[in-house]
Amino acid sequence: MKSVILGGGIAGVTAAWYLAKEGREVTVIDRRPGVALETSFANAGLVAPGHSYTWASPRAPKILLKSLFVDGQALRLKLNADPHMWIWCLRFLRNCTAERSRRNTTRKVALCRYAQTQLQQLTAAEHLQYDRLSRGLLYLYRDEASLARG
Template sequence: MLILGGGVVGITTAYQLQKDGHTVTVLEQASQVAEGASWANAGMIAPGHSFVWSSPAAPKILLKSLFQKDQALRFKLSADPHLYSWSLRFLMQCTAAKARRNTLLKHRLAVHSQSVLQAVVREEAIQYDRTSAGIL
């Protein structure tokens, strides 16, 4: 098996595949693993941050982002037809009902991921600076 990317998802996928008996190779473009998106979140594991971007407020925020560059969610015009296809699918998820459903699904995935992490930490006797009493 070949895994592209040595971030948290690539490494944990490789770990599970190897544990299941597969031969695994991880290719990472950086000099070390976890130097991309996995590095930028400061190691925070927060299943409470499960709100989706595709909310009823998103279309207005995206429209403002064309003119105001300080928006957290930004849209940049492009001639790429795939972007327009993706954008249409994104906008179709921006109803209150779909945002609520998608947030619940994302939260369920986050809670499951946290329990899998706890199992790996326990099975491999991994020691790290972990706190579960808040972020301060």
């Protein structure tokens, strides 16, 4: 059986590897000349539960509003007439409550822990060698409130 994977990032390459292991003929198509040159590259290869915070949080609406007037915001909103964007915005804002933010972050942490476990098992089973660092990450907080949130 033949399979085509669109995107040569970490998810696409991983899916291709597992499909090939099952005996499928796999073709990976990416607009870049190599693998992991877009989102996977910009993510710095981090698989860290500490990066699992959901972007849709109670603070997000203010950040998005500020992004209309101030450059350099982590979240940016560019207004346009696309109705699909407005529907997406409404869905995003609906998830900006404390309870939904907590629930979605908890789900993302579980997914990240699963991904870490799978990566460790695959690395060990296939004796993969790459520029891996696993000494942890250092987070710096400016005040007690930020530390408590972290």
